[in-house]
Amino acid sequence: MSKLHAVEDPTDWLNTSLSCFEPLEAALRCQVCKEFYDTPMITTCSHTFCSLCIRRCFNSDGKCPTCRTSDQADKLRRNWVVQELVDTFKAARPAALKLAQTKAGSEDDEAERPKRKRKLEDTDIEEDSFEDTRRPRRTRRSRSVAHGTSQEEPIELDDSGDGDYDPEEGTTLCPICKSRMKVGLVYAHLDLCDGKPVNNNGATRARTQPSKPKEPLPPAARLPQLNYSLLKDNALKKKLQDLGIAAHGSRALIIRRHTEWVNLWNSNCDSSRPRTKRELLRELDSWERSQGAGASTVPSAVMKKDFDGEGWAASNKDQFDELIANARRNRARKEAKTEEREEKPNEDQIDSMPTHQPEQAPSISTPVRHDEIPNPYEGNEKALSIVREKVDEANSHGRRLRSSGQPIPAPPRDEERPGSINEGPPLDEEVDANPPISSQQPSSQFVPISPNVDMSRKAHMFRLPEDPIIDTDGGTSVS
Amino acid sequence: MANPASKRLFKEYRGLSSDPPEGITAGPVTEDDMFLWEALIQGPEGTPFEGGIFPAELKFPKDYPLAPPTMRFTCEMWHPNVYQNGTVCISILHPPGDDPNHYEHASERWSPIQSVEKILISVMSMLAEPNDESPANVDAARMWRERRKEYERIVRGNVRKGLGL
Numbered sequence: 119m120s121k122l123h124a125v126e127d128p129t130d131w132l133n134t135s136l137s138c139f140e141p142l143e144a145a146l147r148c149q150v151c152k153e154f155y156d157t158p159m160i161t162t163c164s165h166t167f168c169s170l171c172i173r174r175c176f177n178s179d180g181k182c183p184t185c186r187t188s189d190q191a192d193k194l195r196r197n198w199v200v201q202e203l204v205d206t207f208k209a210a211r212p213a214a215l216k217l218a219q220t221k222a223g224s225e226d227d228e229a230e231r232p233k234r235k236r237k238l239e240d241t242d243i244e245e246d247s248f249e250d251t252r253r254p255r256r257t258r259r260s261r262s263v264a265h266g267t268s269q270e271e272p273i274e275l276d277d278s279g280d281g282d283y284d285p286e287e288g289t290t291l292c293p294i295c296k297s298r299m300k301v302g303l304v305y306a307h308l309d310l311c312d313g314k315p316v317n318n319n320g321a322t323r324a325r326t327q328p329s330k331p332k333e334p335l336p337p338a339a340r341l342p343q344l345n346y347s348l349l350k351d352n353a354l355k356k357k358l359q360d361l362g363i364a365a366h367g368s369r370a371l372i373i374r375r376h377t378e379w380v381n382l383w384n385s386n387c388d389s390s391r392p393r394t395k396r397e398l399l400r401e402l403d404s405w406e407r408s409q410g411a412g413a414s415t416v417p418s419a420v421m422k423k424d425f426d427g428e429g430w431a432a433s434n435k436d437q438f439d440e441l442i443a444n445a446r447r448n449r450a451r452k453e454a455k456t457e458e459r460e461e462k463p464n465e466d467q468i469d470s471m472p473t474h475q476p477e478q479a480p481s482i483s484t485p486v487r488h489d490e491i492p493n494p495y496e497g498n499e500k501a502l503s504i505v506r507e508k509v510d511e512a513n514s515h516g517r518r519l520r521s522s523g524q525p526i527p528a529p530p531r532d533e534e535r536p537g538s539i540n541e542g543p544p545l546d547e548e549v550d551a552n553p554p555i556s557s558q559q560p561s562s563q564f565v566p567i568s569p570n571v572d573m574s575r576k577a578h579m580f581r582l583p584e585d586p587i588i589d590t591d592g593g594t595s596v597s
Numbered sequence: 598m599a600n601p602a603s604k605r606l607f608k609e610y611r612g613l614s615s616d617p618p619e620g621i622t623a624g625p626v627t628e629d630d631m632f633l634w635e636a637l638i639q640g641p642e643g644t645p646f647e648g649g650i651f652p653a654e655l656k657f658p659k660d661y662p663l664a665p666p667t668m669r670f671t672c673e674m675w676h677p678n679v680y681q682n683g684t685v686c687i688s689i690l691h692p693p694g695d696d697p698n699h700y701e702h703a704s705e706r707w708s709p710i711q712s713v714e715k716i717l718i719s720v721m722s723m724l725a726e727p728n729d730e731s732p733a734n735v736d737a738a739r740m741w742r743e744r745r746k747e748y749e750r751i752v753r754g755n756v757r758k759g760l761g762l
Contacts (some may be wrong), residue, residue, distance in 0.1 A: 125607060129615035149710040150662060151601055152608035171601075175709050178663040179693060183709040186693065408600030409659045 126211075126306060134218035143211075146204050150175060150183060154208055157389040158200040163187040166197050169385035177377050191343070196388055212299045212307075340384045346373050362395070363402060378405050602661040603631040609713050610634075621717045623655070632657045636668075636717055640756060641725040645749040649756035653685070653720075655713065665690045665707035668716065672759045675751045677727040677738035686733035689719045 128143040148155050150171035157169040165184040167175070175183050176191045290301045299307055344357065351369055358365035358372060363379050365372060382401055386392050431438065610624050610631070617623075620639035625631050634655040640646030651674070657666040668690060670683035678686050688705040732738030740748040 125611050127608065127611045127615060129612055132616055151605050152612075153604070171709070174601075174663060178660070178709075181693065181708075186708065404600060408602070 124306065126303075130215055131218065134215065135221035136214065136218035139214070139218070143207070146200075146207050155197075155200055155204045157385060158197040158204070159194040159388060160197040160200075161187075161189050162193050163189060166200055169194070169388040170381055173381040173385055174378075177381065191384065192340075194388075198390075201390065212303050216300060340387050341380045343380060344376065346376075363399070364406070374409075375402070375406070378402060378409075600659075602657065602659055605662055606631040606634075606657060606713075613714060618714055618718060620721060621714070623713055623717060626654075632659070632661075634666075634713065636713075638717060638721055638724070641721055644725045645752035646724045646756060649759055651724075651759065653683070655716075662709040662711070665692055665711070666713070666716070668720065673755045675734070675737050675748070675755055676724065677729050677732040677734055677741050678723055679737075680733045684733070685720055685723075686731075687716075687719055687723050687728075689716055 128140045128147070131137055131139040131143060146154055148158075148166075148168040148171050150167055153168070155166065155168055158166045159169045159172055160166050161172065161182050163182050163185050165182050167183070172183075172194060173191050175181070176189065180188055180190070182189050289298050290304055291298055292304060292307055341361075344354075346354065349357070351372075354369070354372055354376070355365040358376055358379075361376075361379060363375065367375070379398075379402055382398050382405075386398055606625070613621075613623050620641070621636070623634055623636035626633050626635050634657070636653045636655055638651045638653065640649035640651065651670055652672055653668055653670045655666045655668050658664040668685040668687075670679060670685065672683075674683055680686060689707060689711060691706045693706045693708065727738070727741055729738040729742055737748065740751075
């Protein structure tokens with residue numbers, strides 16, 4: 119089913135025998151959201167909008183969208199008559215539209231149909247060069263086909279006289295309110311269905327009068343608008359928490375979220391069919407995704423359908439070439455190293471044992487963490503030595519007794535490491551000068567192996583993933 | 598489709614495709630993204646733009662219709678109210694809050710009850726009747742005022758170029 123024609127629109131009436139219903143339906147729709155009025159409210163300048171729409175507009179610029187008179191949300195009044203008109207029209211619409219389409223279809227001469235008031239000129243140019251932009255435009259016939267599951271095929275309509283017309287053909291029952299409607303309209307109806315049985319064929323005024331909601335009402339008290347400039351961040355956050363809505367994000371976002379919530383809440387208070395707070399929260403959640411915190415992620419141009427891949431490749435050729443060259447260089451270097459390593463694997467292992475610093479053992483498995491967490495005992499030699507002793511003790515019991523061979527030189531190394539990692543290329547000298555440090559340096563793999571470089575057995579576990587990081591560091595410091 | 602902006606844009610798309618005003622075609626580039634539209638405007642008859650088809654793109658803000666879209670011609674345009682990069686400068690596209698030019702009436706400017714259709718119709722009439730009070734393209738405005746013949750020649754040249762002639 120085409121998404122486009124699943125939506126009800128006043129233009130449904132065009133090319134039916136009731137094309138005069140188009141302006142009627144348009145008049146029953148809110149000018150801001152183009153939907154049927156939902157909880158219509160009248161302004162002091164006597165213009166009517168959905169409660170939520172007009173509240174949003176007032177928040178945006180404080181003026182009536184139609185006449186630009188300044189007005190305020192708390193001066194809005196309900197417009198029950200319009201609500202009633204909309205409800206009855208909505209109930210009558212499917213049957214009326216079907217009848218109108220049938221009537222139009224049963225007319226013999228298609229040319230007798232009311233001509234569309236406005237028509238695009240069918241110039242050759244347009245036919246030829248802009249064919250695909252015309253795609254969405256369909257005639258009435260293709261539109262009713264697009265309703266998909268509907269059995270109301272246009273051909274059938276053309277052939278069937280009024281006598282053959284079965285009012286229940288191509289219709290189904292709404293599973294909630296049990297009213298009969300066209301198959302294609304069921305989904306749209308389900309969104310609006312409030313469970314009340316609706317009589318499609320002859321809606322009466324009495325039934326569509328505002329009903330008393332069955333659900334426990336949210337307290338009908340409207341929320342006041344806040345003067346945000348008078349509130350400190352914390353007070354504002356507190357307000358949001360008290361209301362039960364999220365209080366994270368920047369101040370601007372919090373203010374927008376609060377404004378939206380007040381709009382949602384107050385328009386719900388206006389409604390004759392109020393929803394629960396849970397539903398309102400869900401609504402706020404979808405607002406959050408489309409306009410709040412979640413909306414800031416603009417899709418990258420690379421993701422666009424018409425992205426010019428070749429143009430991009432050409433304009434960034436320099437960078438791509440450089441990256442490729444770097445990658446080749448790295449690979450060559452690494453292969454050279456691996457060969458070298460393979461020549462003396464046993465030696466490495468043996469070396470690593472005695473020079474291994476026990477208190478550094480944890481950092482082997484979590485090298486990154488170690489770098490990030492500042493050492494709380496830095497500078498406090500006494501505390502450090504106690505810690506080291508403990509660690510040594512644990513390690514020597516738990517793992518290998520040999521490893522506690524040199525506990526004393528450890529402290530300076532531990533403190534030097536974070537600095538030395540950031541230094542990039544100069545590391546080479548440092549590694550040579552101070553071999554044990556390199557034992558936990560992922561970068562040691564780039565250093566030509568010297569016999570005293572300690573290649574811990576675990577080093578190669580994280581060698582691969584660390585490659586690019588090292589390379590970048592090296593590159594920047596060179597340039 | 599959850600958010601009001603794309604719902605409303607979808608409605609407008611629906612209306613424009615079922616019942617397009619004469620000389621105007623518009624719709625989203627893809628139905629997945631309602632916030633970027635393409636539009637085609639026919640040059641109004643009796644003007645140097647006659648016979649031309651002018652493609653433009655419309656970008657909608659997330660809080661549409663509270664804020665207006667921006668419109669940019671993607672073809673060459675020599676017109677007092679169109680910037681060199683194709684951006685259209687017309688009062689209906691300006692939010693009522695700010696009036697950098699101090700000449701527009703609030704009633705002419707953007708309001709949530711305006712629509713894509715009204716924008717495109719306004720732009721079409723703008724093509725016919727430039728507003729040279731606050732031109733976006735000063736050279737074009739001066740030429741339009743002082744050397745109308747030359748202005749029309751350039752415009753006709755653009756029309757032909759746009760049609761690939």
